[in-house]
Amino acid sequence: MERRSAKGWLYLLPAVAFLGVFLVYPLVDVFVYSFEEGYNSASQSFFGVGPYNYSYVLHDPYFLQALKNTFVLVIITVPLSTGLALLISVGLSSIQKLKDLFQTVYFLPYVTNTLAVGLVFMILFKKTAYTDGLVNLMLHWFGAGPVDFIDGPHWAKMFVLCFYTVWVVMPFKILILTSALASVNQDYYNAARIDGTSRSRIFFRITLPMISPMLFYLIITGFIGAFKAYSDAVAIFGVNLNAAGMNTMVGYVYDMLYGDSGGYPSYASAAAIILFVIVLTITCINLLISRKNVHY
Amino acid sequence: MKVVLQNLTKRFPNRNKKIKEDVVAVSDFSFEIPDGELIGLLGPSGCGKSTTLNLICGLQKPTSGRIFFGEDDVTDLPPENRGVGLVFQNYALYPHLTVRQNILFPLQNLKGAERPSKEEMLRRALEAAKLVQIDTLMDRKPSELSGGQQQRVAIARALVKMPRVLLLDEPLSNLDARLRLQTREEIRRIQRETGITTVFVTHDQEEAMSISDRIVVMKDGVVQQIGRPQDVYDSPVNLFVAKFLGTPPINVFEGEVRGGLLRLGEDAVLKAALPDQKVWVGIRPEGFAPEQAGPLHCELRAVEVMGRDISVVAGHPACAGTAIRAIIRAEDRPDTQVGTVRFALKPHKVFLFHRESEERLAVELS
Numbered sequence: 001m002e003r004r005s006a007k008g009w010l011y012l013l014p015a016v017a018f019l020g021v022f023l024v025y026p027l028v029d030v031f032v033y034s035f036e037e038g039y040n041s042a043s044q045s046f047f048g049v050g051p052y053n054y055s056y057v058l059h060d061p062y063f064l065q066a067l068k069n070t071f072v073l074v075i076i077t078v079p080l081s082t083g084l085a086l087l088i089s090v091g092l093s094s095i096q097k098l099k100d101l102f103q104t105v106y107f108l109p110y111v112t113n114t115l116a117v118g119l120v121f122m123i124l125f126k127k128t129a130y131t132d133g134l135v136n137l138m139l140h141w142f143g144a145g146p147v148d149f150i151d152g153p154h155w156a157k158m159f160v161l162c163f164y165t166v167w168v169v170m171p172f173k174i175l176i177l178t179s180a181l182a183s184v185n186q187d188y189y190n191a192a193r194i195d196g197t198s199r200s201r202i203f204f205r206i207t208l209p210m211i212s213p214m215l216f217y218l219i220i221t222g223f224i225g226a227f228k229a230y231s232d233a234v235a236i237f238g239v240n241l242n243a244a245g246m247n248t249m250v251g252y253v254y255d256m257l258y259g260d261s262g263g264y265p266s267y268a269s270a271a272a273i274i275l276f277v278i279v280l281t282i283t284c285i286n287l288l289i290s291r292k293n294v295h296y
Numbered sequence: 297m298k299v300v301l302q303n304l305t306k307r308f309p310n311r312n313k314k315i316k317e318d319v320v321a322v323s324d325f326s327f328e329i330p331d332g333e334l335i336g337l338l339g340p341s342g343c344g345k346s347t348t349l350n351l352i353c354g355l356q357k358p359t360s361g362r363i364f365f366g367e368d369d370v371t372d373l374p375p376e377n378r379g380v381g382l383v384f385q386n387y388a389l390y391p392h393l394t395v396r397q398n399i400l401f402p403l404q405n406l407k408g409a410e411r412p413s414k415e416e417m418l419r420r421a422l423e424a425a426k427l428v429q430i431d432t433l434m435d436r437k438p439s440e441l442s443g444g445q446q447q448r449v450a451i452a453r454a455l456v457k458m459p460r461v462l463l464l465d466e467p468l469s470n471l472d473a474r475l476r477l478q479t480r481e482e483i484r485r486i487q488r489e490t491g492i493t494t495v496f497v498t499h500d501q502e503e504a505m506s507i508s509d510r511i512v513v514m515k516d517g518v519v520q521q522i523g524r525p526q527d528v529y530d531s532p533v534n535l536f537v538a539k540f541l542g543t544p545p546i547n548v549f550e551g552e553v554r555g556g557l558l559r560l561g562e563d564a565v566l567k568a569a570l571p572d573q574k575v576w577v578g579i580r581p582e583g584f585a586p587e588q589a590g591p592l593h594c595e596l597r598a599v600e601v602m603g604r605d606i607s608v609v610a611g612h613p614a615c616a617g618t619a620i621r622a623i624i625r626a627e628d629r630p631d632t633q634v635g636t637v638r639f640a641l642k643p644h645k646v647f648l649f650h651r652e653s654e655e656r657l658a659v660e661l662s
Contacts, residue, residue, distance in 0.1 A: 188390065195401060
């Protein structure tokens with residue numbers, strides 16, 4: 001028995017070693033840095049040990065702004081993108097004509113570069129001295145005044161960021177959900193039809209539970225993805241996100257490390273650990289809720 | 297509830313778009329199912345039996361022809377308004393619902409005045425569950441049930457709304473041999489107790505013969521023969537039906553009628569009052585009687601003991617298959633040392649078919 005388990009560990013060694021070196025060690029290291037005040041990676045020195053880094057980060061208005069932005073982004077985009085993706089997927093699976101065309105169209109954003117799309121969004125929304133931009137032109141038709149979406153009020157910038165995020169994450173969700181819908185055995189629908197089940201009841205009592213594992217997967221990964229948003233904001237508002245008031249938590253971590261105000265690995269570590277704890281908590285809550293509502 | 301099918305035809309466009317011609321799944325099917333009978337739709341796969349079932353329940357619309365339940369023309373009614381219960385081949389139980397919720401599901405769909413009270417629903421669900429003897433499993437999920445139990449839940453779900461017609465699509469094909477035997481008795485019992493007109497589809501002739509009041513044998517969308525199982529077995533209308541019914545299957549010979557005598561190769565076996573012609577001869581396994589001076593000379597290949605009966609495997613030059621299989625009583629066991637065996641034939645177990653059309657030839661054999 002002893003020898004057999006030793007053999008087992010031997011087989012596991014490569015994977016364990018890789019995970020240890022590239023995942024566990026950095027994680028532990030970040031955790032350690034987050035308690036070391038004024039850590040300097042070049043000289044490997046620090047002043048003292050304590051919760052000061054956390055205190056600093058939690059009192060930093062830029063961090064609080066980033067935290068707020070991230071939460072708003074998560075709370076708006078995850079339900080919205082998942083819900084819209086579900087609607088579109090149901091639509092896609094019930095049409096016959098041009099199905100392939102629409103599926104391709106909806107999938108296109110997924111294969112497009114984030115920064116390129118961000119550029120297009122910026123052009124659509126940007127208000128300059130010469131033009132109000134395409135979106136403002138459309139707003140004008142409805143009698144609404146021009147809004148500066150890129151350099152204007154915070155809510156307008158938030159709207160653009162959410163709009164962009166939803167647009168970018170939806171194709172993957174649609175792809176997953178259409179295949180989930182297609183994998184539901186037609187017999188269930190036939191059985192429901194024979195029993196005179198209304199369409200809404202079929203959707204809520206049969207379709208939704210049947211695809212619930214996939215839906216749950218999308219919600220969890222959606223939450224995690226949105227909490228880790230960064231490049232989307234950069235694509236639209238440029239690298240100086242703090243000035244634009246549009247920073248996200250990952251953005252804050254990045255700025256603390258490499259940005260103009262950077263060079264503070266201790267603060268960055270503390271912020272990263274805070275983000276980690278938040279994501280972990282949300283994911284655990286998700287898992288708990290899913291126990292009751294997801295049917296494998 | 298009497299079910300009448302009138303000239304029912306269903307065509308599908310060919311999957312291969314290059315072929316313009318439609319696929320005819322069911323062709324000109326007319327049949328009146330008497331009230332309260334159990335009908336077995338029987339045929340090889342692809343013969344249109346499942347399509348017929350789908351036409352009756354309304355999942356598919358016929359290309360032409362009418363369907364009546366009693367006096368009501370239901371041809372244009374959607375499935376939910378027909379009052380049918382359908383049991384699917386894979387049962388189609390909702391995996392995320394318990395047995396009770398599954399059985400309640402059709403009742404919860406009812407609206408307005410039709411909708412029973414909650415207590416009434418539960419009572420009816422329990423009643424249906426008791427009928428199929430699963431009332432102790434009400435809180436389980438389908439995945440926690442055996443195949444046979446799932447089957448019963450599916451039947452209970454189909455019965456709970458008291459359908460006018462019960463339809464079963466290959467209900468036993470997912471069960472193991474022993475359970476199949478037991479479940480088919482069960483289906484028969486439930487059908488008798490409820491008195492619901494029932495149609496069930498199967499490719500297993502033994503299954504169809506054993507529990508049906510009447511069987512419908514189909515081939516390529518065309519009904520071959522309708523009748524009581526024993527009648528169809530004893531008097532098949534063509535070679536296909538004769539071959540399809542019976543285990544072991546019928547033995548087919550290339551025969552010839554010459555001078556009023558039926559000949560299998562060199563052997564003149566029976567008198568047949570027919571003009572001279574070549575024919576197909578079908579002989580049921582139980583139609584052979586070993587006799588010292590029997591007219592049919594066969595090469596004896598093997599003897600398989602099955603207890604009460606024995607099965608004799610023999611060869612004959614005129615045999616269309618690879619071997620003849622005869623079922624005889626154990627005490628008539630031929631001597632395997634000899635290498636040959638001679639049979640007399642029982643005339644009522646021998647059928648003659650036209651060589652080209654394969655239709656049965658009406659003839660007295662003796």
